[in-house]
Amino acid sequence: MDGTVTETERDYLAGYDPREFPIVLTTVDSVLFTYHEDRLKVLLVQRANHPQAGRWALPGGYIDQDRDATLEDTAHRVLASKTGVVPPYIEQLGSFGGAGRDPRGWSVTIAYTALIPFQACLTHIESVTDTQWFDVARLNELELGFDHEAIIDAGRERFRQKALYSLVPAHALQEPFSLADLRRVHELLIGMTLSRKSFIRRVEESGALIETGDEAPSGRGRPSKLYRRSPHLDDYRFIRNIGK
Amino acid sequence: MDGTVTETERDYLAGYDPREFPIVLTTVDSVLFTYHEDRLKVLLVQRANHPQAGRWALPGGYIDQDRDATLEDTAHRVLASKTGVVPPYIEQLGSFGGAGRDPRGWSVTIAYTALIPFQACLTHIESVTDTQWFDVARLNELELGFDHEAIIDAGRERFRQKALYSLVPAHALQEPFSLADLRRVHELLIGMTLSRKSFIRRVEESGALIETGDEAPSGRGRPSKLYRRSPHLDDYRFIRNIGK
DNA sequence: ACAATAGTGTCTGTTAGACAGTATCGA
DNA sequence: TCGATACTGTCTAACAGACACTATTGT
Numbered sequence: 218m219d220g221t222v223t224e225t226e227r228d229y230l231a232g233y234d235p236r237e238f239p240i241v242l243t244t245v246d247s248v249l250f251t252y253h254e255d256r257l258k259v260l261l262v263q264r265a266n267h268p269q270a271g272r273w274a275l276p277g278g279y280i281d282q283d284r285d286a287t288l289e290d291t292a293h294r295v296l297a298s299k300t301g302v303v304p305p306y307i308e309q310l311g312s313f314g315g316a317g318r319d320p321r322g323w324s325v326t327i328a329y330t331a332l333i334p335f336q337a338c339l340t341h342i343e344s345v346t347d348t349q350w351f352d353v354a355r356l357n358e359l360e361l362g363f364d365h366e367a368i369i370d371a372g373r374e375r376f377r378q379k380a381l382y383s384l385v386p387a388h389a390l391q392e393p394f395s396l397a398d399l400r401r402v403h404e405l406l407i408g409m410t411l412s413r414k415s416f417i418r419r420v421e422e423s424g425a426l427i428e429t430g431d432e433a434p435s436g437r438g439r440p441s442k443l444y445r446r447s448p449h450l451d452d453y454r455f456i457r458n459i460g461k
Numbered sequence: 462m463d464g465t466v467t468e469t470e471r472d473y474l475a476g477y478d479p480r481e482f483p484i485v486l487t488t489v490d491s492v493l494f495t496y497h498e499d500r501l502k503v504l505l506v507q508r509a510n511h512p513q514a515g516r517w518a519l520p521g522g523y524i525d526q527d528r529d530a531t532l533e534d535t536a537h538r539v540l541a542s543k544t545g546v547v548p549p550y551i552e553q554l555g556s557f558g559g560a561g562r563d564p565r566g567w568s569v570t571i572a573y574t575a576l577i578p579f580q581a582c583l584t585h586i587e588s589v590t591d592t593q594w595f596d597v598a599r600l601n602e603l604e605l606g607f608d609h610e611a612i613i614d615a616g617r618e619r620f621r622q623k624a625l626y627s628l629v630p631a632h633a634l635q636e637p638f639s640l641a642d643l644r645r646v647h648e649l650l651i652g653m654t655l656s657r658k659s660f661i662r663r664v665e666e667s668g669a670l671i672e673t674g675d676e677a678p679s680g681r682g683r684p685s686k687l688y689r690r691s692p693h694l695d696d697y698r699f700i701r702n703i704g705k
Numbered sequence: 706a707c708a709a710t711a712g713t714g715t716c717t718g719t720t721a722g723a724c725a726g727t728a729t730c731g732a
Numbered sequence: 733t734c735g736a737t738a739c740t741g742t743c744t745a746a747c748a749g750a751c752a753c754t755a756t757t758g759t
Contacts, residue, residue, distance in 0.1 A: 226564070229511035233565050239526050240479040241487040243569055267473035280558075282483050282567045288558040312556045312571045314524075314532040320470070321477050323526045325487055327556045327569065397738075415721055417739075422720090438737025439729035457701040457747095461722070641711075659748055661712075666747090676756095682710025683756035701720095705749070 246277030490521030545585030
Protein backbone atom coordinates (compact mmCIF):
# COMPACT_ATOMS: atom_id res chain seq x y z
CA MET A 218 0.00 0.00 0.00
CA ASP A 219 1.24 3.42 -0.97
CA GLY A 220 0.44 5.88 1.79
CA THR A 221 0.56 8.97 -0.43
CA VAL A 222 -2.36 7.82 -2.55
CA THR A 223 -4.82 8.07 0.28
CA GLU A 224 -3.05 10.77 2.31
CA THR A 225 -5.38 13.55 3.29
CA GLU A 226 -4.42 17.19 3.46
CA ARG A 227 -4.70 16.95 7.24
CA ASP A 228 -2.15 14.13 7.34
CA TYR A 229 0.15 16.03 5.03
CA LEU A 230 0.05 19.18 7.14
CA ALA A 231 0.64 17.23 10.36
CA GLY A 232 3.85 15.85 8.91
CA TYR A 233 4.96 19.09 7.24
CA ASP A 234 8.19 20.62 8.53
CA PRO A 235 9.43 23.70 6.69
CA ARG A 236 12.97 23.09 7.93
CA GLU A 237 13.21 20.10 5.60
CA PHE A 238 13.20 22.46 2.61
CA PRO A 239 15.78 25.01 1.45
CA ILE A 240 15.23 28.22 3.38
CA VAL A 241 14.91 31.64 1.78
CA LEU A 242 15.68 34.56 4.08
CA THR A 243 12.65 36.83 3.79
CA THR A 244 12.49 40.40 5.07
CA VAL A 245 10.46 43.58 4.54
CA ASP A 246 12.22 46.89 3.84
CA SER A 247 10.71 50.33 3.28
CA VAL A 248 11.79 53.39 1.34
CA LEU A 249 10.32 56.34 3.24
CA PHE A 250 10.58 59.75 1.59
CA THR A 251 9.88 63.21 2.87
CA TYR A 252 10.43 66.82 1.79
CA HIS A 253 12.31 69.34 3.86
CA GLU A 254 14.11 72.60 3.05
CA ASP A 255 13.82 72.20 -0.70
CA ARG A 256 15.23 68.67 -0.66
CA LEU A 257 13.89 65.16 -1.04
CA LYS A 258 15.02 63.01 1.87
CA VAL A 259 15.01 59.27 2.48
CA LEU A 260 15.07 57.62 5.89
CA LEU A 261 18.05 55.37 6.63
CA VAL A 262 19.02 53.35 9.68
CA GLN A 263 22.55 52.51 10.72
CA ARG A 264 22.85 48.74 11.04
CA ALA A 265 23.72 47.61 14.56
CA ASN A 266 24.14 43.91 13.74
CA HIS A 267 25.89 41.71 11.23
CA PRO A 268 25.86 41.45 8.33
CA GLN A 269 26.93 44.89 7.07
CA ALA A 270 27.10 46.25 10.64
CA GLY A 271 27.74 49.99 10.69
CA ARG A 272 26.43 50.68 7.22
CA TRP A 273 23.38 52.81 6.56
CA ALA A 274 20.47 50.82 5.15
CA LEU A 275 16.72 50.92 4.67
CA PRO A 276 14.52 50.47 7.73
CA GLY A 277 13.38 46.88 7.64
CA GLY A 278 13.31 43.58 9.38
CA TYR A 279 11.91 40.13 9.70
CA ILE A 280 8.25 39.26 9.62
CA ASP A 281 6.95 38.74 13.15
CA GLN A 282 4.71 35.75 12.55
CA ASP A 283 2.75 36.31 15.76
CA ARG A 284 2.17 40.05 15.37
CA ASP A 285 1.98 40.52 11.59
CA ALA A 286 -1.00 39.16 9.70
CA THR A 287 0.11 40.65 6.37
CA LEU A 288 3.24 42.02 4.72
CA GLU A 289 1.90 45.53 5.11
CA ASP A 290 1.62 44.94 8.85
CA THR A 291 5.35 44.26 8.94
CA ALA A 292 6.12 47.43 7.00
CA HIS A 293 3.83 49.45 9.31
CA ARG A 294 5.37 47.98 12.44
CA VAL A 295 8.96 48.60 11.38
CA LEU A 296 8.31 52.14 10.17
CA ALA A 297 6.35 53.01 13.30
CA SER A 298 9.23 51.77 15.42
CA LYS A 299 11.61 54.09 13.58
CA THR A 300 9.40 57.18 13.20
CA GLY A 301 6.83 56.87 15.97
CA VAL A 302 3.92 56.86 13.50
CA VAL A 303 2.55 54.90 10.55
CA PRO A 304 3.11 56.97 7.38
CA PRO A 305 -0.04 58.40 5.76
CA TYR A 306 0.86 56.85 2.40
CA ILE A 307 2.45 53.48 1.77
CA GLU A 308 2.38 51.12 -1.18
CA GLN A 309 4.18 47.97 -2.15
CA LEU A 310 7.14 48.73 -4.39
CA GLY A 311 8.33 45.29 -5.41
CA SER A 312 10.45 42.39 -4.30
CA PHE A 313 14.17 42.06 -4.70
CA GLY A 314 15.67 38.63 -4.39
CA GLY A 315 18.69 36.65 -5.37
CA ALA A 316 21.47 34.34 -4.38
CA GLY A 317 24.05 37.05 -3.87
CA ARG A 318 22.35 40.07 -2.36
CA ASP A 319 22.79 38.96 1.27
CA PRO A 320 25.87 37.06 2.50
CA ARG A 321 23.65 34.84 4.64
CA GLY A 322 22.31 33.11 1.53
CA TRP A 323 19.40 33.25 -0.91
CA SER A 324 17.23 36.15 0.24
CA VAL A 325 14.16 38.12 -0.72
CA THR A 326 13.06 41.49 0.51
CA ILE A 327 9.56 42.76 -0.08
CA ALA A 328 10.01 46.51 -0.45
CA TYR A 329 7.43 49.14 0.37
CA THR A 330 7.67 52.82 -0.43
CA ALA A 331 6.03 55.54 1.60
CA LEU A 332 5.65 59.27 2.14
CA ILE A 333 5.44 61.25 5.36
CA PRO A 334 5.49 64.95 6.33
CA PHE A 335 8.85 65.87 7.82
CA GLN A 336 7.22 67.33 10.91
CA ALA A 337 5.22 64.16 11.65
CA CYS A 338 8.26 62.34 12.96
CA LEU A 339 10.66 65.18 13.72
CA THR A 340 10.85 64.76 17.49
CA HIS A 341 11.02 60.97 17.36
CA ILE A 342 13.92 60.95 14.90
CA GLU A 343 15.78 63.70 16.74
CA SER A 344 15.71 61.54 19.87
CA VAL A 345 17.83 58.75 18.37
CA THR A 346 21.18 58.63 16.62
CA ASP A 347 20.82 55.54 14.44
CA THR A 348 17.97 56.88 12.28
CA GLN A 349 18.40 59.87 9.96
CA TRP A 350 17.07 61.60 6.89
CA PHE A 351 19.47 61.74 3.93
CA ASP A 352 19.26 63.96 0.88
CA VAL A 353 18.45 61.61 -2.00
CA ALA A 354 20.64 63.72 -4.29
CA ARG A 355 23.67 62.90 -2.14
CA LEU A 356 23.28 59.17 -1.60
CA ASN A 357 26.35 58.54 -3.77
CA GLU A 358 28.44 59.89 -0.90
CA LEU A 359 27.24 56.99 1.22
CA GLU A 360 27.96 53.29 0.94
CA LEU A 361 24.64 51.63 1.57
CA GLY A 362 24.10 48.06 2.72
CA PHE A 363 22.99 45.22 0.43
CA ASP A 364 21.23 46.36 -2.76
CA HIS A 365 19.40 49.14 -0.98
CA GLU A 366 20.60 51.85 -3.34
CA ALA A 367 18.83 50.07 -6.21
CA ILE A 368 15.69 49.75 -4.10
CA ILE A 369 15.74 53.47 -3.30
CA ASP A 370 16.12 54.21 -7.02
CA ALA A 371 13.05 52.06 -7.69
CA GLY A 372 11.14 54.02 -5.05
CA ARG A 373 12.15 57.33 -6.60
CA GLU A 374 11.08 56.11 -10.02
CA ARG A 375 7.73 54.99 -8.62
CA PHE A 376 7.03 58.42 -7.16
CA ARG A 377 8.39 60.11 -10.28
CA GLN A 378 5.62 58.38 -12.20
CA LYS A 379 3.03 59.22 -9.53
CA ALA A 380 4.06 62.88 -9.73
CA LEU A 381 3.28 62.82 -13.47
CA TYR A 382 -0.31 61.60 -13.17
CA SER A 383 -1.43 62.02 -9.55
CA LEU A 384 -1.19 64.32 -6.53
CA VAL A 385 -0.09 61.54 -4.18
CA PRO A 386 3.19 63.38 -3.40
CA ALA A 387 1.02 65.72 -1.27
CA HIS A 388 1.46 63.12 1.48
CA ALA A 389 5.03 64.37 1.91
CA LEU A 390 3.77 67.73 3.19
CA GLN A 391 2.40 68.82 6.53
CA GLU A 392 -1.14 70.21 6.28
CA PRO A 393 -2.00 72.87 5.44
CA PHE A 394 0.40 73.41 2.56
CA SER A 395 0.71 75.79 -0.37
CA LEU A 396 0.61 74.77 -4.02
CA ALA A 397 4.07 76.30 -4.42
CA ASP A 398 5.43 73.73 -1.96
CA LEU A 399 3.54 70.87 -3.56
CA ARG A 400 4.66 71.88 -7.02
CA ARG A 401 8.24 71.95 -5.76
CA VAL A 402 7.89 68.37 -4.47
CA HIS A 403 6.60 67.31 -7.86
CA GLU A 404 9.43 69.13 -9.60
CA LEU A 405 12.04 67.39 -7.46
CA LEU A 406 10.46 64.02 -8.15
CA ILE A 407 10.07 64.58 -11.89
CA GLY A 408 13.37 66.38 -12.32
CA MET A 409 12.07 69.38 -14.26
CA THR A 410 10.23 72.63 -13.64
CA LEU A 411 6.47 72.66 -14.10
CA SER A 412 4.15 75.41 -15.29
CA ARG A 413 2.36 77.06 -12.35
CA LYS A 414 -0.79 77.41 -14.40
CA SER A 415 -0.89 73.77 -15.50
CA PHE A 416 -0.34 72.60 -11.96
CA ILE A 417 -3.06 74.77 -10.43
CA ARG A 418 -5.51 73.72 -13.15
CA ARG A 419 -4.95 70.07 -12.31
CA VAL A 420 -5.49 70.65 -8.61
CA GLU A 421 -8.76 72.47 -9.28
CA GLU A 422 -9.98 69.93 -11.83
CA SER A 423 -9.19 66.90 -9.65
CA GLY A 424 -10.86 67.86 -6.41
CA ALA A 425 -8.08 65.88 -4.73
CA LEU A 426 -7.13 68.87 -2.58
CA ILE A 427 -9.35 71.14 -0.53
CA GLU A 428 -8.76 74.84 -0.08
CA THR A 429 -8.74 75.63 3.63
CA GLY A 430 -9.55 79.31 3.06
CA ASP A 431 -6.50 80.40 5.01
CA GLU A 432 -3.41 82.01 3.62
CA ALA A 433 0.24 81.88 4.58
CA PRO A 434 2.76 84.69 4.11
CA SER A 435 5.67 83.41 2.05
CA GLY A 436 8.46 85.72 3.18
CA ARG A 437 7.93 88.59 0.81
CA GLY A 438 5.30 88.61 -1.88
CA ARG A 439 1.64 87.79 -2.00
CA PRO A 440 0.58 85.17 0.55
CA SER A 441 -0.34 81.77 -0.83
CA LYS A 442 -3.62 79.90 -0.42
CA LEU A 443 -3.45 76.81 1.74
CA TYR A 444 -4.76 73.35 0.99
CA ARG A 445 -5.31 70.01 2.67
CA ARG A 446 -5.70 66.51 1.25
CA SER A 447 -9.16 65.25 0.35
CA PRO A 448 -10.07 61.62 1.07
CA HIS A 449 -10.06 60.93 -2.68
CA LEU A 450 -6.44 61.99 -3.15
CA ASP A 451 -5.01 58.49 -3.39
CA ASP A 452 -7.51 57.35 -6.01
CA TYR A 453 -7.36 60.27 -8.42
CA ARG A 454 -5.48 59.71 -11.68
CA PHE A 455 -5.07 62.29 -14.43
CA ILE A 456 -5.56 60.78 -17.86
CA ARG A 457 -2.65 62.79 -19.18
CA ASN A 458 0.83 63.25 -17.75
CA ILE A 459 2.12 66.65 -16.74
CA GLY A 460 5.48 67.92 -18.00
CA LYS A 461 6.67 68.83 -21.47
CA MET B 462 35.30 39.34 27.36
CA ASP B 463 32.11 39.77 25.37
CA GLY B 464 32.52 37.90 22.12
CA THR B 465 29.92 39.94 20.25
CA VAL B 466 31.85 43.17 20.64
CA THR B 467 34.75 41.97 18.57
CA GLU B 468 32.88 39.48 16.43
CA THR B 469 33.67 39.91 12.76
CA GLU B 470 31.15 39.46 9.98
CA ARG B 471 33.02 36.31 8.99
CA ASP B 472 32.52 34.81 12.47
CA TYR B 473 28.88 35.79 12.43
CA LEU B 474 28.24 34.14 9.07
CA ALA B 475 30.10 30.98 10.09
CA GLY B 476 27.72 30.59 13.02
CA TYR B 477 24.59 31.62 11.14
CA ASP B 478 21.89 28.98 10.78
CA PRO B 479 18.65 30.10 9.12
CA ARG B 480 16.76 27.25 10.78
CA GLU B 481 17.09 29.02 14.12
CA PHE B 482 14.70 31.72 12.92
CA PRO B 483 10.98 31.56 12.09
CA ILE B 484 10.61 30.33 8.53
CA VAL B 485 8.48 32.02 5.90
CA LEU B 486 7.40 29.77 3.06
CA THR B 487 8.46 31.65 -0.08
CA THR B 488 7.33 30.78 -3.61
CA VAL B 489 7.08 32.38 -7.04
CA ASP B 490 3.79 32.29 -9.00
CA SER B 491 3.02 33.66 -12.42
CA VAL B 492 -0.12 34.96 -14.09
CA LEU B 493 0.31 34.18 -17.79
CA PHE B 494 -2.26 35.64 -20.18
CA THR B 495 -2.93 35.04 -23.83
CA TYR B 496 -5.58 35.85 -26.43
CA HIS B 497 -7.44 33.25 -28.42
CA GLU B 498 -10.75 33.22 -30.29
CA ASP B 499 -11.86 36.61 -29.00
CA ARG B 500 -11.18 35.72 -25.37
CA LEU B 501 -8.56 36.54 -22.77
CA LYS B 502 -7.17 33.36 -21.24
CA VAL B 503 -5.05 32.65 -18.20
CA LEU B 504 -2.87 29.59 -17.69
CA LEU B 505 -3.72 27.37 -14.72
CA VAL B 506 -2.20 24.14 -13.45
CA GLN B 507 -4.07 21.45 -11.55
CA ARG B 508 -2.29 20.85 -8.27
CA ALA B 509 -0.94 17.31 -7.92
CA ASN B 510 0.25 17.65 -4.31
CA HIS B 511 -1.00 18.86 -0.99
CA PRO B 512 -2.08 21.36 0.04
CA GLN B 513 -5.12 22.06 -2.14
CA ALA B 514 -4.46 18.95 -4.25
CA GLY B 515 -6.80 18.76 -7.25
CA ARG B 516 -7.56 22.47 -7.40
CA TRP B 517 -6.55 24.65 -10.31
CA ALA B 518 -3.92 27.24 -9.37
CA LEU B 519 -1.30 29.52 -10.87
CA PRO B 520 1.86 27.93 -12.23
CA GLY B 521 4.48 28.41 -9.57
CA GLY B 522 6.90 26.79 -7.24
CA TYR B 523 9.80 27.03 -4.92
CA ILE B 524 13.00 28.88 -5.64
CA ASP B 525 15.71 26.46 -6.73
CA GLN B 526 18.66 27.94 -4.89
CA ASP B 527 21.20 26.16 -7.08
CA ARG B 528 19.61 26.94 -10.44
CA ASP B 529 17.98 30.34 -9.88
CA ALA B 530 20.16 33.41 -9.38
CA THR B 531 17.21 35.81 -9.27
CA LEU B 532 13.45 35.74 -8.69
CA GLU B 533 12.88 36.24 -12.41
CA ASP B 534 14.94 33.10 -13.06
CA THR B 535 12.45 31.14 -10.96
CA ALA B 536 9.50 32.58 -12.86
CA HIS B 537 11.17 31.82 -16.19
CA ARG B 538 12.02 28.27 -15.16
CA VAL B 539 8.54 27.44 -13.92
CA LEU B 540 6.78 28.97 -16.92
CA ALA B 541 9.13 27.28 -19.37
CA SER B 542 8.42 23.94 -17.70
CA LYS B 543 4.68 24.47 -18.22
CA THR B 544 4.67 26.03 -21.69
CA GLY B 545 7.94 24.89 -23.27
CA VAL B 546 9.16 28.47 -23.75
CA VAL B 547 9.96 31.62 -21.80
CA PRO B 548 7.21 34.19 -22.46
CA PRO B 549 8.24 37.23 -24.53
CA TYR B 550 6.95 39.62 -21.88
CA ILE B 551 7.14 39.23 -18.13
CA GLU B 552 7.16 41.72 -15.28
CA GLN B 553 6.95 41.51 -11.53
CA LEU B 554 3.38 42.02 -10.34
CA GLY B 555 3.76 42.16 -6.59
CA SER B 556 4.03 40.01 -3.52
CA PHE B 557 1.20 38.48 -1.59
CA GLY B 558 1.88 37.31 1.91
CA GLY B 559 0.16 36.57 5.15
CA ALA B 560 -0.40 34.22 8.01
CA GLY B 561 -3.52 32.61 6.59
CA ARG B 562 -3.11 32.31 2.84
CA ASP B 563 -1.40 28.88 2.95
CA PRO B 564 -2.29 26.19 5.53
CA ARG B 565 1.41 25.35 5.93
CA GLY B 566 2.00 28.64 7.75
CA TRP B 567 3.14 32.19 7.12
CA SER B 568 3.84 32.41 3.40
CA VAL B 569 4.81 34.87 0.69
CA THR B 570 4.47 34.50 -3.02
CA ILE B 571 6.28 36.80 -5.40
CA ALA B 572 3.91 37.08 -8.36
CA TYR B 573 4.91 37.77 -11.94
CA THR B 574 2.57 38.52 -14.79
CA ALA B 575 3.31 37.70 -18.40
CA LEU B 576 1.96 37.59 -21.94
CA ILE B 577 2.48 34.99 -24.66
CA PRO B 578 1.00 34.29 -28.09
CA PHE B 579 -1.42 31.38 -27.93
CA GLN B 580 0.38 29.57 -30.75
CA ALA B 581 3.78 29.79 -29.03
CA CYS B 582 2.89 27.05 -26.56
CA LEU B 583 -0.04 25.34 -28.26
CA THR B 584 1.58 21.96 -28.89
CA HIS B 585 3.27 21.81 -25.49
CA ILE B 586 0.05 22.49 -23.59
CA GLU B 587 -1.99 20.09 -25.73
CA SER B 588 0.43 17.31 -24.77
CA VAL B 589 -0.42 17.43 -21.06
CA THR B 590 -3.65 17.29 -19.08
CA ASP B 591 -2.75 19.23 -15.95
CA THR B 592 -2.11 22.58 -17.66
CA GLN B 593 -4.87 24.50 -19.43
CA TRP B 594 -5.98 27.92 -20.61
CA PHE B 595 -9.10 29.29 -18.92
CA ASP B 596 -11.29 32.15 -20.07
CA VAL B 597 -10.69 34.94 -17.55
CA ALA B 598 -14.36 35.94 -17.84
CA ARG B 599 -15.37 32.54 -16.48
CA LEU B 600 -13.00 32.10 -13.55
CA ASN B 601 -15.93 32.42 -11.14
CA GLU B 602 -17.02 28.93 -12.26
CA LEU B 603 -13.76 27.57 -10.83
CA GLU B 604 -12.62 27.27 -7.25
CA LEU B 605 -9.00 28.31 -7.35
CA GLY B 606 -6.35 27.41 -4.81
CA PHE B 607 -5.02 29.80 -2.16
CA ASP B 608 -5.54 33.51 -2.97
CA HIS B 609 -4.79 33.00 -6.62
CA GLU B 610 -8.03 34.57 -7.82
CA ALA B 611 -6.97 37.84 -6.20
CA ILE B 612 -3.54 37.57 -7.80
CA ILE B 613 -5.10 37.03 -11.23
CA ASP B 614 -7.29 40.10 -10.66
CA ALA B 615 -4.16 42.10 -9.87
CA GLY B 616 -2.57 40.86 -13.10
CA ARG B 617 -5.64 41.86 -15.12
CA GLU B 618 -5.62 45.29 -13.53
CA ARG B 619 -1.91 45.69 -14.33
CA PHE B 620 -2.50 44.94 -18.00
CA ARG B 621 -5.65 47.06 -18.04
CA GLN B 622 -3.46 50.01 -17.12
CA LYS B 623 -0.80 49.02 -19.67
CA ALA B 624 -3.48 48.85 -22.37
CA LEU B 625 -4.39 52.47 -21.58
CA TYR B 626 -0.93 53.93 -22.09
CA SER B 627 1.22 51.38 -23.94
CA LEU B 628 1.14 48.74 -26.68
CA VAL B 629 2.64 46.02 -24.48
CA PRO B 630 -0.45 43.82 -24.95
CA ALA B 631 0.91 43.14 -28.46
CA HIS B 632 3.00 40.43 -26.81
CA ALA B 633 -0.17 38.34 -26.53
CA LEU B 634 -0.36 38.01 -30.32
CA GLN B 635 1.52 35.83 -32.77
CA GLU B 636 3.45 37.87 -35.34
CA PRO B 637 2.44 39.13 -37.78
CA PHE B 638 -0.84 40.47 -36.45
CA SER B 639 -3.47 42.98 -37.56
CA LEU B 640 -4.37 46.16 -35.71
CA ALA B 641 -7.93 44.86 -35.51
CA ASP B 642 -6.71 41.93 -33.41
CA LEU B 643 -4.50 44.12 -31.25
CA ARG B 644 -7.29 46.60 -30.70
CA ARG B 645 -9.55 43.74 -29.65
CA VAL B 646 -6.98 42.63 -27.06
CA HIS B 647 -6.86 46.17 -25.70
CA GLU B 648 -10.64 46.35 -25.63
CA LEU B 649 -10.90 43.11 -23.65
CA LEU B 650 -8.32 44.34 -21.17
CA ILE B 651 -9.82 47.81 -20.77
CA GLY B 652 -13.41 46.63 -20.87
CA MET B 653 -14.69 49.10 -23.46
CA THR B 654 -14.62 49.61 -27.22
CA LEU B 655 -11.94 51.89 -28.66
CA SER B 656 -12.00 54.17 -31.67
CA ARG B 657 -10.23 52.64 -34.69
CA LYS B 658 -8.86 56.01 -35.66
CA SER B 659 -7.44 56.82 -32.23
CA PHE B 660 -5.84 53.42 -31.99
CA ILE B 661 -4.19 53.56 -35.41
CA ARG B 662 -2.93 57.08 -34.73
CA ARG B 663 -1.19 55.88 -31.58
CA VAL B 664 0.43 52.97 -33.34
CA GLU B 665 1.77 55.25 -36.08
CA GLU B 666 2.92 57.95 -33.67
CA SER B 667 4.69 55.54 -31.34
CA GLY B 668 6.83 53.59 -33.76
CA ALA B 669 6.39 50.66 -31.36
CA LEU B 670 5.05 48.46 -34.16
CA ILE B 671 6.48 47.88 -37.63
CA GLU B 672 4.37 47.36 -40.73
CA THR B 673 5.50 44.15 -42.45
CA GLY B 674 4.07 45.21 -45.81
CA ASP B 675 1.99 42.05 -46.04
CA GLU B 676 -1.75 41.79 -45.77
CA ALA B 677 -4.08 39.15 -44.43
CA PRO B 678 -7.60 38.42 -45.71
CA SER B 679 -10.03 38.69 -42.80
CA GLY B 680 -12.86 36.45 -43.98
CA ARG B 681 -14.82 38.91 -46.01
CA GLY B 682 -13.96 42.56 -46.29
CA ARG B 683 -10.80 44.45 -47.07
CA PRO B 684 -7.63 42.63 -46.01
CA SER B 685 -5.79 44.14 -43.06
CA LYS B 686 -2.19 45.32 -42.92
CA LEU B 687 0.09 43.24 -40.77
CA TYR B 688 2.50 44.38 -38.08
CA ARG B 689 5.26 43.05 -35.91
CA ARG B 690 6.70 44.32 -32.60
CA SER B 691 9.59 46.75 -32.69
CA PRO B 692 12.40 46.43 -30.13
CA HIS B 693 11.17 49.63 -28.48
CA LEU B 694 7.69 48.30 -27.78
CA ASP B 695 8.23 47.64 -24.08
CA ASP B 696 9.64 51.11 -23.39
CA TYR B 697 7.08 53.26 -25.18
CA ARG B 698 4.57 55.13 -23.01
CA PHE B 699 1.86 57.44 -24.30
CA ILE B 700 1.57 60.57 -22.22
CA ARG B 701 -2.19 60.37 -22.39
CA ASN B 702 -4.48 57.40 -21.77
CA ILE B 703 -6.73 56.05 -24.48
CA GLY B 704 -10.44 55.54 -23.85
CA LYS B 705 -13.19 58.01 -23.04
C1' DA C 706 -24.31 45.05 -56.64
C1' DC C 707 -24.04 44.38 -51.87
C1' DA C 708 -22.45 43.44 -47.25
C1' DA C 709 -18.62 43.37 -44.48
C1' DT C 710 -14.36 44.74 -42.91
C1' DA C 711 -10.12 48.00 -43.07
C1' DG C 712 -8.44 52.27 -43.30
C1' DT C 713 -8.55 57.81 -44.03
C1' DG C 714 -9.97 62.96 -43.84
C1' DT C 715 -11.60 66.27 -41.17
C1' DC C 716 -14.03 68.61 -37.60
C1' DT C 717 -14.53 69.50 -32.64
C1' DG C 718 -13.62 69.50 -27.72
C1' DT C 719 -10.29 69.20 -24.23
C1' DT C 720 -6.19 70.32 -22.02
C1' DA C 721 -1.14 71.42 -21.44
C1' DG C 722 2.20 75.10 -22.17
C1' DA C 723 3.42 79.83 -22.90
C1' DC C 724 3.16 84.29 -21.54
C1' DA C 725 1.45 88.53 -20.30
C1' DG C 726 -1.26 90.49 -17.01
C1' DT C 727 -3.15 91.36 -12.11
C1' DA C 728 -2.91 90.88 -6.85
C1' DT C 729 -0.71 91.30 -2.49
C1' DC C 730 2.84 91.24 0.44
C1' DG C 731 7.71 93.34 2.70
C1' DA C 732 11.20 96.76 2.43
C1' DT D 733 7.53 102.78 -5.27
C1' DC D 734 9.84 98.63 -6.12
C1' DG D 735 10.93 93.82 -6.10
C1' DA D 736 9.24 89.49 -5.13
C1' DT D 737 5.95 86.05 -4.97
C1' DA D 738 1.15 84.20 -5.97
C1' DC D 739 -2.38 83.79 -8.94
C1' DT D 740 -5.39 84.54 -13.48
C1' DG D 741 -6.82 85.32 -18.49
C1' DT D 742 -6.18 83.98 -22.82
C1' DC D 743 -4.06 82.22 -26.91
C1' DT D 744 -2.09 78.22 -29.27
C1' DA D 745 -0.65 73.52 -30.27
C1' DA D 746 -1.44 68.78 -29.69
C1' DC D 747 -4.30 65.02 -29.58
C1' DA D 748 -8.52 61.98 -28.64
C1' DG D 749 -13.22 61.06 -30.20
C1' DA D 750 -16.79 61.27 -33.59
C1' DC D 751 -18.23 60.34 -37.95
C1' DA D 752 -18.55 60.38 -42.65
C1' DC D 753 -15.93 58.92 -46.38
C1' DT D 754 -13.04 55.74 -49.39
C1' DA D 755 -10.81 51.05 -50.30
C1' DT D 756 -10.85 46.16 -50.92
C1' DT D 757 -12.37 41.85 -50.26
C1' DG D 758 -16.15 37.57 -50.62
C1' DT D 759 -20.73 36.26 -52.01
